[in-house]
Amino acid sequence: MINQQDYRGIYIHIPFCKAKCNYCDFYSVPLADGDWLEKYTRGLAAEIQQRASSYDGQPIRTVYFGGGTPSLLTPAQIETILAKLDQAFGLHSPMEITMEANPATVDQKYLRDCRRAGINRLSLGVQSFIDRELHLLGRLHSARDSEEAVQAAFAAGFDNVNLDLIYGIPGQTTGDWEYNLHRAMALAPQHLSLYLLQLEPHTPLGRKVEAGQLYMLEDEEEYQLYRTSQELLAQKNYRQYEISNFALPGKECHHNLLYWDSREYIGLGAGAVSFINRVRFRNTARLEQYLQAAGDYPLNFWQGEILEEMDEEQRWVDAVILGLRTARGINLKDFYRRFGVDLHQKYAEVIQEMKTGGFMIIRDGYLRLTPSAYFISNQILARFIQ
Amino acid sequence: MQSNIRNFSIIAHIDHGKSTLADRLLQFTGALSEREMREQFLDKMDLEREKGITIKLQPVRLNYRAADGQDYILNLIDTPGHVDFSYEVSRSLACCEGALLVVDASQGIEAQTLANVYMAMDLNLEIVGAVNKIDLPGADPEKVKQEMEEVLGLDKNDIVAISAKLGIGIEEVLEAIIKFIPPPRGDEQAPLQALIFDSYFDSYKGAICYFRVVSGQVRKGDIIRMMSTGKEYEVIELGVFTPYMTEVEVLKAGEVGYLAAGIKNVSDTKVGDTITLANRPAAEPLPGYKEVKPMVYCGLYPLENNDYERLRDALDKLKLNDASLFYEPETSEALGFGFRCGFLGLLHLEIIKERLEREFDLSLLATAPGVIYQILLTDGSIIYVSNPTHWPAPQKIEQVFEPFVKAPIMVPNEYVGPVMELCQDKRGIFVNMEYLSTQRVMITYKLPLAEILYDFFDALKSRTRGYASLDYEFIGYEPGDLVKLDIFLNGEVVDALSMIVHRDRAYYRARNVTEKLRRIIPRQMYEVVIQAGIGSKIIARETIKAMRKDVLAKCYGGDVTRKKKLLEKQKEGKKRMKQIGRVEVPKDAFLTVLKVDND
Numbered sequence: 011m012i013n014q015q016d017y018r019g020i021y022i023h024i025p026f027c028k029a030k031c032n033y034c035d036f037y038s039v040p041l042a043d044g045d046w047l048e049k050y051t052r053g054l055a056a057e058i059q060q061r062a063s064s065y066d067g068q069p070i071r072t073v074y075f076g077g078g079t080p081s082l083l084t085p086a087q088i089e090t091i092l093a094k095l096d097q098a099f100g101l102h103s104p105m106e107i108t109m110e111a112n113p114a115t116v117d118q119k120y121l122r123d124c125r126r127a128g129i130n131r132l133s134l135g136v137q138s139f140i141d142r143e144l145h146l147l148g149r150l151h152s153a154r155d156s157e158e159a160v161q162a163a164f165a166a167g168f169d170n171v172n173l174d175l176i177y178g179i180p181g182q183t184t185g186d187w188e189y190n191l192h193r194a195m196a197l198a199p200q201h202l203s204l205y206l207l208q209l210e211p212h213t214p215l216g217r218k219v220e221a222g223q224l225y226m227l228e229d230e231e232e233y234q235l236y237r238t239s240q241e242l243l244a245q246k247n248y249r250q251y252e253i254s255n256f257a258l259p260g261k262e263c264h265h266n267l268l269y270w271d272s273r274e275y276i277g278l279g280a281g282a283v284s285f286i287n288r289v290r291f292r293n294t295a296r297l298e299q300y301l302q303a304a305g306d307y308p309l310n311f312w313q314g315e316i317l318e319e320m321d322e323e324q325r326w327v328d329a330v331i332l333g334l335r336t337a338r339g340i341n342l343k344d345f346y347r348r349f350g351v352d353l354h355q356k357y358a359e360v361i362q363e364m365k366t367g368g369f370m371i372i373r374d375g376y377l378r379l380t381p382s383a384y385f386i387s388n389q390i391l392a393r394f395i396q
Numbered sequence: 397m398q399s400n401i402r403n404f405s406i407i408a409h410i411d412h413g414k415s416t417l418a419d420r421l422l423q424f425t426g427a428l429s430e431r432e433m434r435e436q437f438l439d440k441m442d443l444e445r446e447k448g449i450t451i452k453l454q455p456v457r458l459n460y461r462a463a464d465g466q467d468y469i470l471n472l473i474d475t476p477g478h479v480d481f482s483y484e485v486s487r488s489l490a491c492c493e494g495a496l497l498v499v500d501a502s503q504g505i506e507a508q509t510l511a512n513v514y515m516a517m518d519l520n521l522e523i524v525g526a527v528n529k530i531d532l533p534g535a536d537p538e539k540v541k542q543e544m545e546e547v548l549g550l551d552k553n554d555i556v557a558i559s560a561k562l563g564i565g566i567e568e569v570l571e572a573i574i575k576f577i578p579p580p581r582g583d584e585q586a587p588l589q590a591l592i593f594d595s596y597f598d599s600y601k602g603a604i605c606y607f608r609v610v611s612g613q614v615r616k617g618d619i620i621r622m623m624s625t626g627k628e629y630e631v632i633e634l635g636v637f638t639p640y641m642t643e644v645e646v647l648k649a650g651e652v653g654y655l656a657a658g659i660k661n662v663s664d665t666k667v668g669d670t671i672t673l674a675n676r677p678a679a680e681p682l683p684g685y686k687e688v689k690p691m692v693y694c695g696l697y698p699l700e701n702n703d704y705e706r707l708r709d710a711l712d713k714l715k716l717n718d719a720s721l722f723y724e725p726e727t728s729e730a731l732g733f734g735f736r737c738g739f740l741g742l743l744h745l746e747i748i749k750e751r752l753e754r755e756f757d758l759s760l761l762a763t764a765p766g767v768i769y770q771i772l773l774t775d776g777s778i779i780y781v782s783n784p785t786h787w788p789a790p791q792k793i794e795q796v797f798e799p800f801v802k803a804p805i806m807v808p809n810e811y812v813g814p815v816m817e818l819c820q821d822k823r824g825i826f827v828n829m830e831y832l833s834t835q836r837v838m839i840t841y842k843l844p845l846a847e848i849l850y851d852f853f854d855a856l857k858s859r860t861r862g863y864a865s866l867d868y869e870f871i872g873y874e875p876g877d878l879v880k881l882d883i884f885l886n887g888e889v890v891d892a893l894s895m896i897v898h899r900d901r902a903y904y905r906a907r908n909v910t911e912k913l914r915r916i917i918p919r920q921m922y923e924v925v926i927q928a929g930i931g932s933k934i935i936a937r938e939t940i941k942a943m944r945k946d947v948l949a950k951c952y953g954g955d956v957t958r959k960k961k962l963l964e965k966q967k968e969g970k971k972r973m974k975q976i977g978r979v980e981v982p983k984d985a986f987l988t989v990l991k992v993d994n995d
Binding site: 021205206208229230232233253254266269270275277282283284285290292317318327328331332335363367369384385386387388389390391392393395 | 920921922943944945946947948949950951952953954956957959960962963964966967970978
């Protein structure tokens with residue numbers, strides 16, 4: 011277990027993909043030049059060096075390689091980055107080091123080498139076990155690739171594997187979704203992230219829906235899929251610990267818990283978001299800043315835009331809307347200690363109304379949403395916004 | 397020289413081009429340079445320009461050198477053309493010796509025009525006729541002149557044919573005004589009598605009175621006395637409208653102008669009051685205006701409860717310009733503290749509400765508009781009820797009486813059938829039918845005013861392709877079989893949505909309103925049951941299912957800011973809602989509910 015003392019996490023963004031998925035509006039670019047990864051790794055190393063020089067020394071407990079497609083990195087590049095992080099920030103066990111991977115890009119040997127390089131948690135972007143759905147999402151892999159990737163991960167020695175699945179895909183029935191869940195659970199991953207398909211307007215999928223060629227599911231249908239997940243996963247001992255996340259006991263993702271605990275994190279790489287010393291900012295999304303010749307990085311080349319500079323109140327509002335995403339909820343005493351705000355008293359009326367409606371409970375000093383309220387959680391969270 | 401003064405107003409139906417003609421008169425007489433000119437110059441409010449109608453009259457003084465070589469002062473007092481504002485029209489007319497009647501060359505005389513012309517004739521005003529829009533393809537000036545001669549008794553040879561838009565015939569209009577409208581004949585040496593026909597509040601100068609000097613004269617520095625209150629003030633500023641306010645030293649009998657006298661109190665400048673001089677008062681005040689009675693009532697509530705005082709101040713200020721506005725405090729269980737307000741009509745209501753929101757930055761909620769009922773109770777007493785909340789229990793009611801109006805409707809003869817059908821539908825009682833010409837008919841009905849409030853205009857327009865015009869005047873109370881229809885949200889009555897309806901329509905209205913509410917109230921965290929009932933008997937029911945989905949599935953480091961913005965927006969959206977019990981109702985629901993689409 012990672013202790014609950016004050017700690018920070020590091021997020022590393024790898025903004026490359028072989029091809030863009032139909033639903034994705036994250037920052038990523040098609041990998042045009044094999045050389046880029048090597049250059050980008052050097053850019054990251056330079057950023058790590060610069061960022062660490064002003065770092066306050068809080069211990070780092072988690073590292074998360076996200077993307078894009080981090081599994082495009084070679085094990086050697088991963089090793090380089092982690093070594094640089096250790097040298098600059100100090101990585102001390104126990105560490106959770108996660109890498110997102112695309113099932114189409116990995117095999118057992120690659121995964122074993124990644125593990126040797128230091129990765130100890132793997133998050134596989136499976137999305138679906140139905141090829142028709144994968145095609146619709148624009149994924150490059152098949153259901154079979156996913157299955158093989160999971161098996162390869164276990165064979166490579168990983169004992170902490172997450173599968174990402176997407177539900178609410180146009181045309182998806184409850185039967186389709188149950189099938190997906192059963193296939194996923196049959197592989198016995200330690201962790202499952204189930205995401206409702208979010209329609210982004212400027213994506214191929216968004217345009218098809220706009221044009222009336224595809225139809226999103228009704229709210230009621232999406233809700234039924236969500237309830238199905240909650241029921242099926244509970245039967246197999248997967249505990250829901252956040253709105254979209256389920257894990258076997260003890261296998262929750264610490265890096266993500268850090269976000270929902272409203273702790274600070276360092277985001278590295280193009281377009282990555284950091285939250286440090288009460289400022290939330292995004293690195294430059296200009297990839298060329300990172301792809302320069304070795305050693306030629308100007309000071310603060312990674313800097314981008316400030317998203318929020320938070321005062322005390324904004325900080326605790328963050329803590330409420332993030333904390334209520336988790337099944338554990340908000341420890342009211344802790345909250346008071348951290349922010350000096352007595353939530354129970356400040357929102358007595360809202361909390362009472364939500365309790366009466368069956369949307370919230372207070373138990374053992376924790377304020378939390380009931381699982382049946384997760385799917386309308388925005389309604390509740392909005393009541394806590396000032 | 398009074399012989400060189402002409403005071404006149406313009407009577408015209410909406411869209412017959414009155415404001416455009418006024419613009420041309422301003423241009424032609426050089427009151428405004430090209431640079432200063434903009435459309436509908438005398439319509440001061442943005443609202444008027446937006447809606448293309450005149451609400452508030454705005455006087456102007458024109459200097460004109462006529463064909464006879466003499467210089468004349470023409471005081472134009474513009475008038476509104478909507479049925480709601482006939483009171484304003486009568487105020488303008490009382491200050492004039494004549495009226496310019498503008499009729500569209502393709503439309504002919506409309507009901508409202510006729511009513512205003514009769515009003516002018518009653519006041520012994522000379523009528524100068526003008527047929528406008530002769531440039532349009534469908535124009536038939538000769539036929540319209542003929543109609544004006546037959547219906548109004550004007551000499552068709554004296555009627556001017558013009559196009560205000562193209563500036564044709566403007567000079568002829570000015571010459572006709574000088575030729576036919578008599579000059580004022582007040583005694584300049586007599587004690588001062590000046591009629592206040594409008595006033596407004598200026599934050600620096602206090603109340604500003606617009607007036608017409610009928611006899612005597614007034615100077616800057618004079619001590620004036622308001623004859624209704626006896627209160628006295630010193631004239632600080634005196635002026636005329638060129639159309640800008642321009643100071644002058646003296647205003648004499650026959651002239652039109654304004655004055656400021658440091659009048660702080662809104663209620664001290666009563667429209668219709670007579671101003672005289674303190675040291676030489678007139679013996680008698682001028683005949684004022686008859687007190688105008690509101691016809692339409694609704695509740696106005698601030699969305700933010702602490703805006704109540706601001707709303708009161710705003711109403712006080714509007715009241716100064718608008719004697720017809722009535723208001724008194726009331727409370728609603730659902731809406732809190734607000735005012736019951738009385739208006740001349742629906743347009744008046746809408747305008748006041750919009751002005752309160754725009755000019756005073758208030759967010760308001762309006763309840764369903766209704767009329768004032770006369771109720772004979774079983775104990776023999778009579779009460780008047782305009783707020784459905786105060787409707788007595790059925791067993792206490794002996795008989796209900798509702799206001800009726802006489803409504804002449806002018807329409808091309810091919811629409812007689814649909815119009816009569818509509819009136820019949822609205823519980824109308826046929827009075828008579830007259831042919832104005834071979835193609836145009838005036839049908840007169842007696843109608844319950846409440847039915848006219850309830851989408852009558854829209855229905856009339858759609859059934860006659862916009863050709864019908866309507867006027868109405870209150871004629872008295874008549875018995876009616878009326879009941880109170882209550883609306884319930886999750887079992888709790890929403891007092892602000894209660895309405896008085898005819899028993900035969902109650903079921904239809906109940907269905908209509910509940911269905912409308914179902915569509916207008918967004919899904920909430922809880923199921924919402926909407927019911928309508930008379931007394932304890934429920935006659936319609938709708939359900940809004942609980943909201944199923946409102947979630948951000950992914951929320952990690954980079955998403956937090958976006959997530960927060962989303963929630964803030966959501967929170968902002970709640971401000972457009974009124975919390976009633978546990979149900980959030982959009983604030984415009986109250987008015988929308990009553991604007992029921994016909995059939």
